[in-house]
Amino acid sequence: MFQETVSILHSAQVAENVYTLEFVSERIAHATLPGQFLNLKPDDSFDPLLRRAYSVHRIREDRIEVIFNVVGKGSRILAAKEPGDPLDVMGPLGVPFHYEGEYGTAILVSGGVGIAPMPILGDRLLALGKSVVNIHGARTAGMIANDGRLTNPIFATDDGSLGFHGNVVGALDAWLHDHGASNVRLFACGPNRMLGALGEYCNARGLPLEVSLECQMACGIGICQGCPVEMATGNRKYTLVCTHGPNYDINDIVLDSIPSVH
Amino acid sequence: MFQETVSILHSAQVAENVYTLEFVSERIAHATLPGQFLNLKPDDSFDPLLRRAYSVHRIREDRIEVIFNVVGKGSRILAAKEPGDPLDVMGPLGVPFHYEGEYGTAILVSGGVGIAPMPILGDRLLALGKSVVNIHGARTAGMIANDGRLTNPIFATDDGSLGFHGNVVGALDAWLHDHGASNVRLFACGPNRMLGALGEYCNARGLPLEVSLECQMACGIGICQGCPVEMATGNRKYTLVCTHGPNYDINDIVLDSIPSVH
Amino acid sequence: MPGCIVVRFLASFPIRQSQRHSSLVASTEITIRNVTFKNPVLTASGTFGYGLECESFVDVAELGAVVTKSISRKPRDGNPPQRICETTGGMLNSIGLANVGVDVFLSSKLPLLRERNATVVVNIAASSVEEYCYVLERCEEHEGIAGYEINVSCPNVKDGGLNFGTHCPSVAQITRELRGRTSKMLAMKLTPNVTSIAEFARACEGEGADAVSCVNTFVGMAVDIHTRRPKIATITGGYSGPAIKPMALAKVYEVRKAVNIPIIGIGGIMNAADAIEFLVVGATLVQVGTALFVDPAAGTAIARGIETYLSEHGMASVRELIGSLDTSMQPSLIAAGWG
């Protein structure tokens, strides 16, 4: 875990309300594992006050990329960054995806900006010799940030403007129908509603599913206790998303205990 | 008085800790008289919360220029503006310099960024057929924003690195010695200490002096009552710098009643 | 800038794209006692002068009402400088109730406000119960005043300068005396600097106040670390602005549970979203203060923003919004302490 002021290398809008930032940090780039996140301070002011958490999207050598929607004050400031601007970064934070193990195919399911942690995870899985499929859904084609670098992408849009006409669960079902469901493991990130539907689907079929959660955080490093999610198992009532998560087996946590952001 | 979101045309550092911003507003440019100021909102955040007052430095057609030091949060944000950035501007505010009247030579005395209102005043005075002399002081040559456009400039530096070695009162004394003090009127802007010394000098010689004051303001338009300066004359105890000032005959006000900013 | 995003920060709030739309224009009218406010947004006392300073920006007739600067029996010069200072997300003030006095107000400010068709609420400050009564009685002699807001955050000179507003029996007494002297709308403006604001609100309700205004400024202080002097002349001052909003909202919530009379919500309202928070918690009207220093037209912009919200949420009237706080999802727990 490091805290560093980096310099923006590249910033761009890549889809409808989807932005990326790229910057260099050798230490953070080398220490980061798939599914971990960074805590960014939008600027020096006290409004916004707290850092904002963003999944690491991609790492190439010492270059780190994040991807985000503009929803409020913090992301609006980040979207306005330009090459050369300074950025206060803390990371890597959280427990990585639990991607080691004996399985052949990893299915990475994402909705909207839930795509964020998938490329770095996909790259690592390929290096480990797994097959990788990305199933990525969005409301409409224009909201999909497709830079052509996603491994085996299957797109799903609510309005059918690109790829599968329907949601990611439908697209997954179609894929499994064609390719079979043996020896697969699923990793997912997106709105809680999507994760919930996916969880039901996977549980009904006995498919292992790990989800990457989002919730409001104050510190991101376990000192405020502000980011609990209820545990479905174990003897503690809550787990802290920032330090025990954000990646959990869907059956270890009570998804509904996190108020959904709209 | 208008409120408008303008777009930055030009921004630059012009001397040690001296910055300029230029933007277009036809309405404000046409309505502004020398000595008036604008109230700028540094950005959309609530930190800083309030607008900041800046004298109009120059107007060319519909282009307005301000000049400022970076001293705190507001000016730091303004100094980072780039061409194309939006800026929320309110103005023109305050009562202009009382520059009409029967006199031949206007001596514009300024210290540091107190230079701000002088060019627009000088231009207007030249148009009215007055002679204009600018006496401008700073700690050292590098802090002088000399763009070569100042009318008849005489510079004074504390360290003698440019022009007169000493302060503006000394430089003024030298000028009056050479050119005589009849038919002159003085206008000054700068630190309170400078204005005080200048006031003593002028009063001892019966020279008319109008000063442009600076003080903390919340609204800039007379609705908060936050900007009083004590009156030396008249039947009211205080005058509001934003609406009755910022330009006063030095003998109408009690300069020491404003806490000096450092 | 990549995809340059410019958002007007005042009167703006995130609108959800998938909201049901309605072509009906929602009603924003609110009536308290015999006063009908055309919308629930008023300007807060002391932050909009006498309502006449911003003519070029604002049509005062479009505001729910103009609440005047506190008016006292005699004109007041106010405190010496420094009277204001900015802090994070807020400001301190120590204006010292500078005002023209009731006579000048009635003779030269009120007529102009009437000409401009403003709904006028006169805010009264005083240093004794008698002075409150005097100022109100002088006002009662004039047409064109919709009602009164009583600023009790004033030192009681007979009681060694102790603040009326932190002494419940004093607030009750002032309410009683004034209630006996007017049939116009009477709103008591409460200070938040007390252990239980609910107690004060109940006292006001009990003595016949038509509404309580929540809240006046919080006590605050700031120091210049170079001179090691207080940043404002009176050492401590009144804290206002967006920084106080969460506390003001909590006070409105506390009062809402304690009384049935309307609440006028005040504190840190910068945009329509902030105003809506107060209405949802249970305020019937709101006042906009410090925001006016940044944007003198914030009051009317917020009124329009509320209207937009209402029609986007298919509400026929602002009254549907008032007190609509949904606590059904909150866990039923005896608050366990927060920290």
Next chain:
Amino acid sequence: MPGCIVVRFLASFPIRQSQRHSSLVASTEITIRNVTFKNPVLTASGTFGYGLECESFVDVAELGAVVTKSISRKPRDGNPPQRICETTGGMLNSIGLANVGVDVFLSSKLPLLRERNATVVVNIAASSVEEYCYVLERCEEHEGIAGYEINVSCPNVKDGGLNFGTHCPSVAQITRELRGRTSKMLAMKLTPNVTSIAEFARACEGEGADAVSCVNTFVGMAVDIHTRRPKIATITGGYSGPAIKPMALAKVYEVRKAVNIPIIGIGGIMNAADAIEFLVVGATLVQVGTALFVDPAAGTAIARGIETYLSEHGMASVRELIGSLDTSMQPSLIAAGWG
């Protein structure tokens, strides 16, 4: 950017160029009762975990002290989500005193803190006077605790959940009972949500407290205008961060005039300048809370910033700074009301 200006916002303050310089390193040591703090900067309870979470960022031995998360008799799960939300310049929290309980604290946290040479102040929370005594007595059996800070902003279950901290006799009683049970430093942490915090401070002083910590969080609230639900589960929560600084400072000023025991200043301290404001007003120590969420190393950075200030102002010891507020230039007026 023209003349790109990058200023680290934490632990920075504008330094005047014309300051006299001194080559002496100023002393920052402070002693209260029998505890010597190597510098006046402590981490605030609940904002630095058990002092063990940030090892890679902070050497806890460089802090004046680590104040632990509030420790209770039994482990506590804490409140359900949502526990926090950000507001302008501040945040609300409703953690619900989640902690491992005194047994686990003593057996598995305290030894690690000792290993790291931290000065440890144990903050205690409880829902009855007996529970406060129990937790303190358990701690007394162990080495390596410098002193206690007592969080009285807790609901008193025997009194229907009424907050101890707003009831002066309760605070006095807790102080008395604990004073009788320890000879270590005892600091009572006061809530600001009262009319007269001075009264509470005097009660603590009278019962033998060594210090008062001013302040705990303010009551605040926020509403999501789309769902019309409170943003945190307990509806209202504790407000902290730079937005509360002016009020916290005013509380310290009020307490400074009322008691002679040391004050631990808390509330919105983000950088050395903020900490210095508290010291100037009269705090002997300060605590840094919410700032640690932005920069876990803020505590040590602030301690260094104070040192720099001292030497730049030619001060030999931080004790010269404490209470050095200069009010000689303030007008002598009976505060006329602020607004």
